[in-house]
Each structure stands twice: as structure tokens, then as C-alpha cells.
Amino acid sequence: MKEDFFRYGENNRGFGMLSLPETMADAPIVILFNAGLLHREEPYRLNVLLGRQLAELGYIVLRVDLSGKGDTPARLGLNNRESVALDWGFIKEALYKRFGVQDFILGGLCSGADNAIKLTALEPCVKGLILMDPISSRDNRFYMRNWFRKISNPYKWLTMHSIFARFVYRHIASTTAASEEMESLRDKPTREDEEQCFSYIMEKRGRVLAIFTSHALSRYNEVGQYARASGIENLADCCDEVFFPHAMHLYPVQAHRDQLISTIANWASTHLKLFQGVNR
Amino acid sequence: MNPFFFGSSAQPLYGVHHPHKAQQMRQESVLLCPPFGQEYMRSHRAYRQLAMLLAMQGYSVMRFDYRGTGDSSGEIENATVEGWLEDIDVAVEELKETACVDKVNVVGLRLGALLAAAASTGKSQIHKLVLWDPVISGTRYDEELQKAMQMEGASVCNRVDENETLHFNGFPLVKKLRQELGTLDLLDLNPKADKVFNVISQENDSSRILKNAWNRKTNYTYELAPAPGDWNYVDEFGGILLPQPVIQAIVNWMVK
Numbered sequence A: 001m002k003e004d005f006f007r008y009g010e011n012n013r014g015f016g017m018l019s020l021p022e023t024m025a026d027a028p029i030v031i032l033f034n035a036g037l038l039h040r041e042e043p044y045r046l047n048v049l050l051g052r053q054l055a056e057l058g059y060i061v062l063r064v065d066l067s068g069k070g071d072t073p074a075r076l077g078l079n080n081r082e083s084v085a086l087d088w089g090f091i092k093e094a095l096y097k098r099f100g101v102q103d104f105i106l107g108g109l110c111s112g113a114d115n116a117i118k119l120t121a122l123e124p125c126v127k128g129l130i131l132m133d134p135i136s137s138r139d140n141r142f143y144m145r146n147w148f149r150k151i152s153n154p155y156k157w158l159t160m161h162s163i164f165a166r167f168v169y170r171h172i173a174s175t176t177a178a179s180e181e182m183e184s185l186r187d188k189p190t191r192e193d194e195e196q197c198f199s200y201i202m203e204k205r206g207r208v209l210a211i212f213t214s215h216a217l218s219r220y221n222e223v224g225q226y227a228r229a230s231g232i233e234n235l236a237d238c239c240d241e242v243f244f245p246h247a248m249h250l251y252p253v254q255a256h257r258d259q260l261i262s263t264i265a266n267w268a269s270t271h272l273k274l275f276q277g278v279n280r
Numbered sequence B: 001m002n003p004f005f006f007g008s009s010a011q012p013l014y015g016v017h018h019p020h021k022a023q024q025m026r027q028e029s030v031l032l033c034p035p036f037g038q039e040y041m042r043s044h045r046a047y048r049q050l051a052m053l054l055a056m057q058g059y060s061v062m063r064f065d066y067r068g069t070g071d072s073s074g075e076i077e078n079a080t081v082e083g084w085l086e087d088i089d090v091a092v093e094e095l096k097e098t099a100c101v102d103k104v105n106v107v108g109l110r111l112g113a114l115l116a117a118a119a120s121t122g123k124s125q126i127h128k129l130v131l132w133d134p135v136i137s138g139t140r141y142d143e144e145l146q147k148a149m150q151m152e153g154a155s156v157c158n159r160v161d162e163n164e165t166l167h168f169n170g171f172p173l174v175k176k177l178r179q180e181l182g183t184l185d186l187l188d189l190n191p192k193a194d195k196v197f198n199v200i201s202q203e204n205d206s207s208r209i210l211k212n213a214w215n216r217k218t219n220y221t222y223e224l225a226p227a228p229g230d231w232n233y234v235d236e237f238g239g240i241l242l243p244q245p246v247i248q249a250i251v252n253w254m255v256k
Helices: A043-057 A080-099 A111-120 A142-151 A154-158 A160-173 A178-185 A191-203 A214-218 A225-230 A254-270 A272-277 B038-056 B081-099 B111-120 B138-152 B175-182 B205-214 B244-255
Strands: A002-008 A014-020 A029-032 A060-065 A104-109 A126-132 A207-213 A239-244 B002-006 B013-018 B028-033 B060-064 B103-109 B126-132 B166-168 B171-173 B193-200 B220-224
Touching (some): A002 A060, A002 A080, A014 A080, A029 A126, A043 A060, A060 A080, A104 A111, A111 A126, A126 A191, A126 A254, A126 A272, A154 A160, A191 A207, A207 A214, A239 A254, A254 A272, B013 B038, B013 B081, B028 B111, B038 B060, B038 B103, B038 B244, B081 B111, B081 B175, B111 B126, B111 B138, B171 B175, B205 B220
Parallel strands (some): A029 A060, A029 A104, A126 A207, A207 A239, B028 B103, B103 B126, B126 B193
Antiparallel strands (some): A002 A014, A014 A060, B002 B013, B166 B171
16 A cells, blocks of 8 residues: 545645555545545544555545645635535546546545535446435434433433433523534535435445444434435445444544444445446 | 655655745745644644745745654554654754755644654754744643543543553553653753744643743743634534634744
């Protein structure tokens, strides 16, 4: 494995870092997007470690700074969606020039996952998605499972007073929980984005890996719910779901980070041939 | 900006060179030494902006990542103070060569300031040294982190494990690194630099101790540039910190 720089966009204004495998022939390309405002390395070097691990398996991995993040300057006068779409066009072009590849696997955590979905919906050039804490719809039994999870948790009973106090405070002060506040800031994919995105993935016989943490508990609480609640027919057939209810959103615990990276590496290893197959 | 790898080919370090953008290049360059852990994540944008502003003033500027951090090779678990000081020495030499100047100024933020000061007493000859919200000693840093851990309450990401690795905000400081950092103390180090600028965003015990100890030094300047300085704060938004008053104070002092 070795690493190299990646430039894209007008006057090579955009920047990213490539982790390259020993053998480049037929190597599929994974692109990892920024989460929130963080630069390409991600919290706890997640993208660095993940990129290097996937490169060992035979993938070319690009961790890229989209405009306004890390080492790529912001684009003025464009909203997030426009700016990301413009960046994506340049990134694809630069990757094609360098590697001759036209099918990609996109991935990211939080807003990185949102961007991956929105970009996949633009045109059928994405064969795989690695989504870390994407927004999941709730299914019919979500609230029942949620309620059961809460009442069967002895810790909740022991801390009932503080839960009640928090509820009253939020009600009086008209504030929202941090997770809800964060969700409201996300430029989420629309229903149309999701439908188009997954229909392209299915058309290309691609694969999706969706990984959820405790951060998603207000929307997600059972493996299989993401595909089921999306209402997209046959999504479950190409979507692998993993739920780490004890892990936190940014994976600050080493053991959870290791678990995340090995889960993605196993998935990538399983589907390496599939991703290699259509790249050329 | 020009990214490049430097150091040994077995363990390359990641660096970024910002060539000067002024009409006339100054015969001095600036190396930025990053902090560690969450502080590194939160300061990336601030360092980038500082580099660009200094480049506009005619300086050749270089940012880099220590081994085991950022885009450099290696794992954080294998990091040592000796290794990081070596990285600073190599970076100083690299910058001299890239910028074709002999005078190197160094800016260090938090732990980066302590390491930069330590590096100045070794091989690296430093002209101007900027200590930005410096960690004044490794022992104090360790105590500070443990105190913050107690306040927040022990958790899986804030704890000292059975190997005496201190996990703070999820970043591990292994026993060896903690012990080595414990030997570094700014008050004992007496940095070898022609001029030292100590810039503080928020006064605290550490900054007062350093100010009182060094105030009589003729080459020492202290400035309080009030700005947000909660470098270790963690949120789920991936929040960054861009303390403009401090950045501007550093640029102003450097060009003076």
C-alpha cells in the first residue's frame, strides 16, 4: 500500500489523498467524503485507517475534502447541494483521467452518507455505498420496539427523574435534543434522491452497506429496518445492515472503531470481485 | 499549497508547503507544529488560515503531521516524544531546503508548542518561536486531561485503562508517551530562539505561571488575544475553532 495526492477541480483547487493497492489493475475505487465540517481524515483518523485497510484488500481509496472543508477552498455563491454536485463532477473526471474507471463506491459518515446518496441519485455511475449513520425512515413497529427498549432498560428506570427533568426543561425552554438539533442541520437526501439512488444501485446490481450507531436510535432500532422502511422494493436484497447500538456517532471508542473498520473490510472483501467485475 | 511526503521512505511524513504569495519573499520561513488529538481536529482550519495569511506576508510556510497522526504514516499507539521531536527536526530541515532560506520560525499550538520549544533546545535552530495556548508541561497536561475526565465522569472514551493508556475524548496517550511527555517542562526547557511570542486566547493558571516565570526575559513577548480556546471540546457536528484574534496577533507579531 502506498499513498499519493489527488487534485481536482478548476486549477486543481480541490484536494484529497489516495491509498493505493499493490496491484492497480481492476482495483475498484472507493471515495470517502467528509463528515460535517471535519477534514478528510475524519474523527480519530477513521478515513485514514479505513482507506489504508481497504487498499490492502485491493481497493483504491480516496479520502477527499469537498469544497469548504479541510484543504479545499469553499465555493462562493453555491448552496451545499450545488457545490457538492460540482465537486463530484470534477472528482469523477480526475479519477477517470488517472485510473480509467467510471464506476465508484461512495461512502461517508453522517453528512458524508447523505452526500453519497444524493450524488448516486445524479447518474448511474455508483456501484456500491458505504453509509455510516444515514437517515433511516421509521417503520410501523419502530415506536413499539423503542418503547419496549426503554421500559426493559433498568438504567432508564433508575434515572427516570433526570429523564423527566430533561423532558420538562425542553418543553418549557422549547429546546430540542442535541441529536434532533443536529438532524435538523443536515442537508438530508430527499425521498426522490433515495428512490433514484437505490434504483440505480439495483440496476447496476450493486451493494449497499448501512451501519448504524446509538446516534440513530431516535429513528432506527432494528437490523433490516433501513431497507424495509424505505419502501423501496427489493432494496433488502442488495442492502447489508449492521447495528452497533453501543457505539457512538463518531466512534470515540477504539474497540468500536476496530469493529467498524473490520465490518467494512469484511464487506469489501466479500464483494471485491463484484466491484471489480463491472469496472472495466 | 503543495503537498508532499518527506522524511524516511519507510515512514513518510505528510507535509504541505504554502509558498509565499507576496511580491517580495521574506528570508524567513514558518513551520506550524500541530497539537494532538481532538485539538488537532479542531485546529486544522485555523492552521490552514494562519499558513495562508503568513504566505501573503511573504513567508514560506509549512504544515505537517507527526508520525502516527493525520495523513502521515504510522499508528498513534507507537508514537513517542523522541519520534515527534525528530519529526520537527526533519520538518525544519525540509522547510529550509524547500524555501531556500536559513531562518526558520516555528509556531506551536498546545502540545505542539511544548514540542516546538523542546525541539529548539536540540538540533533545530529556531529564529522566532510562537507558543499558542501552550501546554506548559507534560505532567500538567496529563493532570489537566485527568481533571477534565473527572469533571465529565469516567466513560469508555475518557479513562485510564489497565495498560495505563490515557484515553481522552477517544484519543489514546499510551503509557510510554505519557512518561516521555512528563519529562518536558517549558519552565525548565529555556527554548533557544531569538524571540519568543506567547499568545493566549484565554488566561488560566498555566498561562499565568509561564508569564510570571518568563516576563523578565528580554526576548519574551506575552499577549492575550481573547478568543474561543476550548480546543478539547467535542460535539457531534465536527465543530472546528477559528480564533481570528489569535491568528491575527501571530501574523502581526511575526511581521513586526
